[in-house]
Amino acid sequence: MARRGRKRRLDAESLYWQLIISGVGTVQACQEVGIGRKTGYRWRAENGGLPPVRLAEEVRSGRYLSLLERQRIATLHRQGLGVRAIAARMGRAPSTVSRELRRNMRPHDQGIYDGDLAHARARERARRPRRGRLLADAGLRAEVQAKLELEWSPEQIASHLRRTYPDRPAWHVCHETIYQALYHGGKGGLSRQLTKKLRTGRPLRKRRRRPDRRQTRFTTPSALIDSRPEQALQRQRIGDWEGDLIIGRSSRSAIGTLVDRSSRYLRLVHLPASHDAQAVRDGLLSVLASLPDAARITLTWDQGSEMALHEQIAPLLHEGVFFAHPASPWQRGTNENTNGLLRQYFPKGTDLSVHTAADLRAVEDRLNNCPRKTLRWRTPAEIFNASLPS
Numbered sequence: 001m002a003r004r005g006r007k008r009r010l011d012a013e014s015l016y017w018q019l020i021i022s023g024v025g026t027v028q029a030c031q032e033v034g035i036g037r038k039t040g041y042r043w044r045a046e047n048g049g050l051p052p053v054r055l056a057e058e059v060r061s062g063r064y065l066s067l068l069e070r071q072r073i074a075t076l077h078r079q080g081l082g083v084r085a086i087a088a089r090m091g092r093a094p095s096t097v098s099r100e101l102r103r104n105m106r107p108h109d110q111g112i113y114d115g116d117l118a119h120a121r122a123r124e125r126a127r128r129p130r131r132g133r134l135l136a137d138a139g140l141r142a143e144v145q146a147k148l149e150l151e152w153s154p155e156q157i158a159s160h161l162r163r164t165y166p167d168r169p170a171w172h173v174c175h176e177t178i179y180q181a182l183y184h185g186g187k188g189g190l191s192r193q194l195t196k197k198l199r200t201g202r203p204l205r206k207r208r209r210r211p212d213r214r215q216t217r218f219t220t221p222s223a224l225i226d227s228r229p230e231q232a233l234q235r236q237r238i239g240d241w242e243g244d245l246i247i248g249r250s251s252r253s254a255i256g257t258l259v260d261r262s263s264r265y266l267r268l269v270h271l272p273a274s275h276d277a278q279a280v281r282d283g284l285l286s287v288l289a290s291l292p293d294a295a296r297i298t299l300t301w302d303q304g305s306e307m308a309l310h311e312q313i314a315p316l317l318h319e320g321v322f323f324a325h326p327a328s329p330w331q332r333g334t335n336e337n338t339n340g341l342l343r344q345y346f347p348k349g350t351d352l353s354v355h356t357a358a359d360l361r362a363v364e365d366r367l368n369n370c371p372r373k374t375l376r377w378r379t380p381a382e383i384f385n386a387s388l389p390s
Contacts, residue, residue, distance in 0.1 A: 012033050012034070012035060013043060015032075015033050016029050016030070016033045016035065016040060016043060017043075019032060019033070020044075025204075025205055026040050026041065026044065027040075027204055064122075065092075065096070065100060065119075065122070067115070067116070067119045069090060069092075070100070070104075070115035070116075070118050070119045070122075071115035071116065072090060072115070073086060073090070073097060073100060073101075073113065073115060073118075074113050074114060074115035074118075075115075076089060076090075077101070077113045078112075078113075083097045083098045083101070100118070101113055103121075103122075104117075104118035104121050104122060105118070132177065132180060132181050132189065133170070133173055133177060134173070134177065134178070134181040134189060134190060135181070135189050137170065137171070140161075140170075140171050140173070141181075141189075141190065143161070143171070144157055144161075144178055144181070144190065145190060145191075145194065147160065148182075148190070148194045148197050148198075149194070149197060151197050151198075151344070151366070152370070153175070153198070153199060154175035154176075154178035154179050154182075154198075155175040155373055156370070156371055156373070156377075157175070157178060158172075158173060158174055158175045158177075158178065159371070159373065159377050160371075161173065163377070178190075179205070182194060182195055182198075183195070183204070183205055198344070199340065199341055199343070199344045200343075200344070201344060201347070223320060223321070223322050223323070224322065224323055224324075224325065225300060225322050225323065225324050225325065225331055227322065228298060228300065228322045229298065229319055232261065232297070232298050232300075232319075235261050235262045236262070237262060237297070237387070238260055238262050238263055238265070238294075238295050238383075238384055238387040238388070239260070239294060239295045239296055239297035239298070239318075240260065240261045240262065240297055240298045240300075241258045241259065241260055241261070241298065241299045241300070242258070242259055242261060242299075242300045242301075242332045242334050242335035243256065243257060243258045243259075243284070243299055243300070243301045243332075243335060244256075244257055244301065244302060244304075244332065244335050244336070244339060245257070245271075245275055245280070245304070245306060246339050246342055246343070246346060246352070247275075247352075248346075248349075248350055248351050248352035248353065249349050249350055249351055252351070252353075253271075253275070253351055253352040253353040254271050254275035254352060255268055255269065255270070255271060255342075255346060255352050255355070255360065256268065256269025256270075256271055256275075256280060256283050256284065256287075257269070257335060257338060257339055257342060258284075258287060258299075259334050259335050259338040260295070260380070260384060261334050262383070262387070263375070263380050263383040263384040263387060264334065264338070264372055264374065264375065264380040264383075265368055265380040265381065265383070265384035266338060266364050266367050266368055266380065267287050267291070267364065268287075268342075268360040268361075268363065268364055269283040269284060269286075269287050270283060270356075270357045270360055271283050271353075272353050273353070275306055276306065277305065277306055277307070277308040277309045278309065280306040280307065280309075281309040281312055281313060284299075284313050285312075285313060285316065288313070288316045288317070289316065292388055292389075294388060294389050295384075295388065296316055296317050296318060297317060297318045297319050298317055298318075298319045298320065298321070298322060299313070299317055299320075299321045299322070300321075300322045300323070300324060300331075300332055300335075301321065301322075301323055301324070301332075302323065302324050302329070302332065303323050303324070303325075303326055307321070307323070310323075338367075341367060342363065342367075345363045345366075346363075367380070368380045368381040368384075369381050
């Protein structure tokens with residue numbers, strides 16, 4: 001008796017493909033559908049990495065031309081209409097129609113655009129996997145790997161390649177190309193071990209999650225962020241700082257973080273024994289006192305109980321201490337972003353008290369001398385020092 005094959009779970013498979021087309025990663029799609037990761041990869045392999053044609057046409061993003069739209073372009077093109085007239089009737093940009101005709105017509109088509117043939121050509125070009133550029137160019141791969149070893153982000157590397165090698169356009173890859181070579185490089189690609197050099201250190205990619213909302217712990221702020229000077233909001237000067245704590249395992253250890261809103265210059269507060277109000281006050285007073293007078297204007301913090309002694313910190317700042325609204329981390333976005341960068345060096349769930357003051361200074365130097373996209377690829381130290389009075 002012949003062995004029966006696997007029973008197809010058509011509903012689950014359809015949902016899986018809808019998630020994939022909407023941009024969800026394979027691992028997360030498998031979790032949401034309730035299937036094993038191997039099953040998801042098998043479904044992708046059986047279809048050449050692409051969803052079934054019927055499903056793809058039903059749920060494909062509006063960014064791409066559908067089979068019906070290509071057939072309509074063919075009809076209007078045969079009627080002699082120009083690119084702009086076709087685009088106006090279809091509700092598409094003229095560049096979309098022009099690019100479609102240029103890409104999916106061959107010399108041997110003799111000027112005739114066939115919608116079905118064009119759709120097949122477009123789908124064939126979209127097939128994955130392709131041989132990535134980093135796999136084919138050993139020199140480019142070595143350059144990217146060297147920067148990853150220095151813990152540069154893929155976006156920093158992509159900018160570096162354009163600025164350093166303007167005469168080598170084949171090396172002008174985008175940051176997503178580098179991510180793909182890291183996570184899906186295969187034989188001859190970048191080593192998966194290099195993912196440990198990324199900010200997150202994740203071996204697998206995952207979608208961003210919304211941070212958990214914090215409960216209000218500090219009920220007597222001296223001034224809310226609404227009364228902070230307009231210049232601080234506009235990032236027009238150095239000296240407007242945002243601060244917070246990054247917490248270690250079981251909330252038993254912490255490191256204080258201060259980042260300048262304008263230059264993104266970072267200072268870390270060593271809290272080896274405790275992170276209660278007294279310890280945070282002493283640590284902040286020490287770090288703030290080490291800054292130039294012109295670089296001490298405001299400080300914005302969340303409403304955590306560690307700032308209960310804020311009135312003893314305010315005298316070191318020309319315009320005082322301000323507090324964000326409860327459960328509003330985006331009001332200190334520069335600091336939240338910086339804390340995310342710091343987690344590469346101080347991972348969650350670890351004991352932060354083992355790091356010495358010298359360790360903190362080394363991390364400060366590493367981040368303050370790393371080019372940043374938001375600074376047009378200048379470094380925080382460069383901007384901070386240039387902004388100080390001579």
